[in-house]
Amino acid sequence: EAQVTQNPRYLITVTGKKLTVTCSQNMNHEYMSWYRQDPGLGLRQIYYSMNVEVTDKGDVPEGYKVSRKEKRNFPLILESPSPNQTSLYFCASSFRGYEQYFGPGTRLTVT
Amino acid sequence: SQQGEEDPQALSIQEGENATMNCSYKTSINNLQWYRQNSGRGLVHLILIRSNEREKHSGRLRVTLDTSKKSSSLLITASRAADTASYFCATVSNGSSNTGKLIFGQGTTLQVKP
Numbered sequence: 001e002a003q004v005t006q007n008p009r010y011l012i013t014v015t016g017k018k019l020t021v022t023c024s025q026n027m028n029h030e031y032m033s034w035y036r037q038d039p040g041l042g043l044r045q046i047y048y049s050m051n052v053e054v055t056d057k058g059d060v061p062e063g064y065k066v067s068r069k070e071k072r073n074f075p076l077i078l079e080s081p082s083p084n085q086t087s088l089y090f091c092a093s094s095f096r097g098y099e100q101y102f103g104p105g106t107r108l109t110v111t
Numbered sequence: 112s113q114q115g116e117e118d119p120q121a122l123s124i125q126e127g128e129n130a131t132m133n134c135s136y137k138t139s140i141n142n143l144q145w146y147r148q149n150s151g152r153g154l155v156h157l158i159l160i161r162s163n164e165r166e167k168h169s170g171r172l173r174v175t176l177d178t179s180k181k182s183s184s185l186l187i188t189a190s191r192a193a194d195t196a197s198y199f200c201a202t203v204s205n206g207s208s209n210t211g212k213l214i215f216g217q218g219t220t221l222q223v224k225p
Contacts, residue, residue, distance in 0.1 A: 004153075031211045043154075043199070043215040050210060058212070090153060096211035099144060102153035 002027050006091050006103035013081060014111055021076045021106050023091030031096045032074040033058070034066065036087040037105075043090070049074055050096065081110040117200060117216040125224050130187040132219040134200030135180075141203045143176055144213065145185050148197045157185075157198075162205075190223045197221070 004025045013019055025032065033048040035058075045058030049068040063085055065077040074093075078085060086109050092100040118133045136143070142161045146154040160167045160176045160183065167174045173186040187194055197220045201213040 033213075035215075040217075042217045045212065048210065048212060056210075088151070092154075094211060098142075098211065099156040099159055100154075100211075100213060101156070102146075104153045105151065107151070 002101065004091055004093055004101050004103035006089075006106050008106060009104060010107050012109045012111065015082055016080050019078050019081060019108075021078075021089060021091075021108070023074045023076065023103060024072050025074075025091075025093040025101065026072065027093060027101065028071065029093035029095055029101070030071070031100075032068065032091065032093045033100070034064070034074070034076045035090045035092065036060065036085075037090065038087050046076070046089075081108075083110050086110050117198075117219045119219060120217070121220045121222075123222040123224065124190060126190060126192055128190055128223075130190050130194070130221055130223070132185045132198050132200075132221070134183045134185070134216050136183075136200075136202050136214075136216075137181065138202075139205045140178070141205050143174075143183050144201045144203075145172075145174060145183075146199045146201060146215075148199065148218070150196075154199065187221075190221075192223050192225045195221060195223045 007022045030051050034046040035043045037043045044060045047066040049055045089106045091103040094100040116135045144159045145157040148154045158169045171188045176183045197218045199218045200216045
């Protein structure tokens, strides 16, 4: 089954404690992206990757890092999380420019 | 940056009625896509319309695109309670067609009452 998986689905952490949210897709998609969704602000792109070892900033990259060492995986790293990073995070993948397949979301709370 | 503006922000209708949502955008686009999101879940792609297309159908969905007005509409016919969700338009601009970057609108929340 074609899918994008994210882990964990829910995470409560404290300020400053490094965390990684994993994302994996099984569709051989070149393009992968991370979004955050906040009430009243819609979905905003954090980082995206057009292929292995090719990543670029989206609209709200501050406080986040990503890597793309393998085509299927695109982890999101928060080196020092802060409360303003409390949000619902989505990973997505696609063939470039076409329909994106979204993961189920990771609800992150930073206290 | 949020390119799409959606209208209305919220819509409540009875089962069996049609629902129409509108989306406006700012820059020239390669394509426009519509997504559905059930509460707190991942987005699901509904339909893609290219800039050289004016109308597209998929089941009970009808999408129109007017590039001169930079606007699109999504019509759901004969709505069902299961259509209750938020609906987002998203655009791939001409400048981003090689990256595939999507810019999302704020979404329309649709409630279909049984």
